[in-house]
Amino acid sequence: MASDFKRKVSIRGSQDFLDIKLGEPMKKAAGMLGVKEALKHGFKEMGVVKSMGALLQMNQDKGFECPSCAWPVPEKQSSFAEYCENGVKALADEATSSQIDASFFKENSVEKLSELTDYQLNKFGRITEPMVLRPGSVNYEPITWEESYQLISEELKKLNSPDEAVFYTSGRSSNEAAFLYGMFARALGTNNMPDCSNMCHESSGVALGETLGMGKGSATLEDFYEAEVVIVAGQNPGTNHPRMLSALEKCKENGGKVISINPLEEAGLVNFKNPQNLKGILGPGEDIADIHLQVRINQDIALAKLLIKKLAVLDKLNKGVFDHAFIEKYTEGYEALLADVENYDEEELLTLSGVSKEKIEETVKLLATNSKIIICWAMGLTQHKNGVENIKEFVNILLLKGAIGKPNAGTCPVRGHSNVQGDRSVGIMHFVDLELNKRIKEHLGFNAPAEEGLDTVEAIHAMHEGKAKFFMCLGGNFLMAASDTEYTAEAIEQCNLTVQISTKLNRTHLVTGKTALLLPTYGRSEKDIKEGVQRYVTVENSMGRVRQSMGILKPASGSIKSEPEMIAEIATTHFTDSHSVPWRAMASDYELIRTKIDQVIKGYKNTKERSKGKGYYLPHNARELDFSALPNGKAQISINKLPVHNLEKDEFLLMTIRSHDQFNTTIYGLDDRYRGVYNARRVVFMNPEDMKQHGLSQLQVVNISSYYDGKERTANNFKVIAYKIPRGNIAAYYPETNIVVPYNQYADKSRTPISKSVKVKISKAVKS
Ligand SMILES: Nc1nc2c(c(=O)[nH]1)N[C@H]1C(S)=C(S)[C@@H](COP(=O)(O)OP(=O)(O)OC[C@H]3O[C@@H](n4cnc5c(=O)[nH]c(N)nc54)[C@H](O)[C@@H]3O)O[C@H]1N2
Ligand SMILES: Nc1nc2c(c(=O)[nH]1)N[C@H]1C(S)=C(S)[C@@H](COP(=O)(O)OP(=O)(O)OC[C@H]3O[C@@H](n4cnc5c(=O)[nH]c(N)nc54)[C@H](O)[C@@H]3O)O[C@H]1N2
Ligand SMILES: [Mo]
Secondary structure, three states: OOOOOOOOOOOOOOOOOOOOEEOOOOOEEEHHHHHHHHHHHHHHHHOHHHHHHHHHHEOOOOOEOOOOEOOOOOOOOOOOOOOOHHHHHHHHHHOOOOEEOHHHHHHOOHHHHOOOOHHHHHHOOEEOOOEEEOOOOOOOEEOOHHHHHHHHHHHHHHOOOHHHEEEEEOOOOOHHHHHHHHHHHHHHOOOOOOEHHHHOOHHHHHHHHHHHOOOOOOOOHHHHHOOOEEEEEOOOHHHHOOOHHHHHHHHHHOOOEEEEEOOOOOOOOOEEEOOOOHHHHHOOOEOOOOEEEOOOOOOHHHHHHHHHHHHHHHHHHOOOOOOHHHHHHHEEOHHHHHHHHOOOOHHHHHHHHOOOHHHHHHHHHHHHHOOOEEEEEOHHHHOOOOHHHHHHHHHHHHHHOOOOOOOOOEEEEOOOEOOHHHHHHOOOOOOOOHHHHHHHHHHHOOOOOOOOOOOHHHHHHHHHOOOOOEEEEEOOOHHHHOOOHHHHHHHHHOOOEEEEEEOEOOHHHOOOOOEEEEEEEOOOOEOEEEOOEEEOEEEEOOOOEEEEEOOOEOOOOOOOEOHHHHHHHHHHHHHHHHOOOOHHHHHHOHHHHHHHHHHHOOOOOOHHHHOOOOOEEOOOHHHHOOOOOOHHHOEEOOOOOOOOOOOOOOEEEEEEEOOOOEEOOEEOOOOEHHHOEEOOOOEEEEOHHHHHHOOOOOOOEEEEEEEEOOEEEEEEEEEEEEOOOOOOEEEEEOOHHHHHOOOOOEOOOOOOEOOOOEEEEEEEOOOO
8 A cells, every 4th residue: 555645536527518408587486386396306306205294394393404494484484385496405415315335335436426416416325334545445345333443543643643633523413513513623722623614604704893893694584574674785595595585585575675686687586486375376476676686706895995984974964864863872993984975976886886876876775764774795705815804894884874783774795605603603713712612621621722723715825735634523514615626625635534524425534635534424304213212403593592402304325324413422532531521422412512611601590391383592792781791892984995806807706606516616507597697507698798708608518717816727618608797897606716716816804715706717728
């Protein structure tokens, strides 16, 4: 077994084109078609009886929380159908009856598997037993749980320092699993805990922390119903948070207005047919967005500045536009902001934003005359170099209007993964919280490290440099989720041991360290039974409500383990019973984990009782108008600069977005019904005028290249599709395009990769 042995694995998979079909982009979202599509998918993947049974319990008080997005279920619940098309797809994907075992891996080497697409890999189904890929081998082979724990412990002991280990978390884990995992890393002595939020809402966390004192949103679901204005900026709820449309619909029924800010006219915001009520099933559907501001990519600050500037002018004429009593009492920075907007020219801001004057006027009118305002956003704001500033500029609008800390108003960063917010709350983070460390010492009896750990970007770099050698992932698909696929692959391959706790096969299982472990786990929909007792876990939704989740389906296999149990057993093996944390007892008794969470994590209290039924809200300072943690005890109105792109004539800004048939790197299907694309993912959406100017025809095959820091990165073979998108802007799907996102280009302060504004050039592929 030569030490220079390298597996010939592909990081791209097949790039063959299938028979692409195009249709009109859809105006309507969901409705009967959505439910029909979803059920078709569910029935195919998991069979009729299983899917109906599972659906009846999804998001219900005694069932399990939907494994898809983090949008909350209403406190006053309907008796059925608290799910959406994409929730059904997520469930079907998890509860699929397809499975892979040792014989599958014996027949299929990782080299061979890596030639397939991500879609094909996922289709193989659930992983059913622990597997190991040994140095020099290209085939996974079975390993016992006991041996895999030993292997992990041995590798950890070989490290020169605990900081050579990295512990990644994706946002589907339960609070219980994430708490144990985070405490295990700290007990080892490292804060190297990158997580999917680093690539997602980290910019929101930083911006909200700096301006309002806490990194979470303040609006609750119930606040939406009687909000006067809801702004949805850089977010595609029709696909990614479909149940949010029901809340927007309720808001509109009560007379509220919805403004969407997006380079694309996303289906759902334009028209929505609610499958959960009769009107939605039979009627023509509701236009959700009253105003659509078709902003150019990453010109949201220009747009927001223009709105603020115009509102300031109106406020001078009529003192009722801004909430002066609120500004005076709770904020600082107002005068500086007003002085700053004076420096900008209205026409210039208008041109930069790309929006029409009429629509700006309409928007200003709505904002001037209403104060119950909620601003929602997702990746369209966070994944830019100025992601943090984008959000701070929108927070300015809320502060000027006094739209914080009162009913039907506030901030709403719409979280991605179903428990990404909970994972963070219970301690998955790379930074240090000395108060937390104190409570860890008191209740868990060890000294947690006081040095900041590595986030996603830094972890990739450290692995690449050989400074981190052990890489463990609690869920997720790190290779495909992270930017700069080639560089990230090189980084992972440097590691001595990579460990993946997973449900389904993905490319991070194929591009691995010298030794790799694949540890299969339950999905959230599955029963977790120990010694005859069924266990539940807790999760926290996008609005800070903690709730129980109990699976109802039979687990995919008898040889898999729950996440909390597995982590507790790894810790028991490593620390033995002499450690101050009762790991062994926690492996079987989750109440013991919850007791420790209550003691160690701020805001958690009596979780066992309070998480039942509709659950309980964690405290939020901005809801209470308590800004005591901020400078001078005031919410911070901030000054944010306009981004500079300096695009050459042949350059475009690329946004890497999700299709309607995927959950992040998990590809459910090859259609993007809402955008009229069928049976294809390697497509790039482009303005028809830009196509003309660059001599490109419909379905022409092109390559997309970025040039950053002296390096050219190219994603090959994409078909051009004419689309209603601002000039100079293009869009293509993630994760295929991650290959062109430079790992070292990220948002200031939050280090979130700039996945929504990658400067690229388009060239005709030689063979087309
Ligand atoms: N079905 C399904 N649900 C999901 C997911 C999934 O993949 N599938 N992923 C989950 C996760 S982890 C997350 S984080 C969320 C993601 O939810 P979204 O953030 O909605 O997902 P994206 O597809 O990245 O869409 C970003 C939106 O921002 C717009 N946009 C891009 N650039 C800009 C810009 O510069 N300015 C403005 N104003 N808009 C811009 C795009 O046109 C697009 O509509 O969804 C979660 N829910
Ligand atoms: N270019 C570009 N890159 C992006 C983004 C973008 O918009 N553009 N978005 C970013 C965002 S917002 C995010 S959140 C990240 C997502 O990054 P990740 O969270 O790392 O990726 P996922 O695709 O959600 O992970 C899917 C895998 O998780 C495993 N899994 C599923 N359910 C479970 C479970 O219950 N337990 C365990 N242990 N494993 C499970 C399965 O094996 C599956 O293959 O990607 C980021 N990357
Ligand atoms: Mo996300």
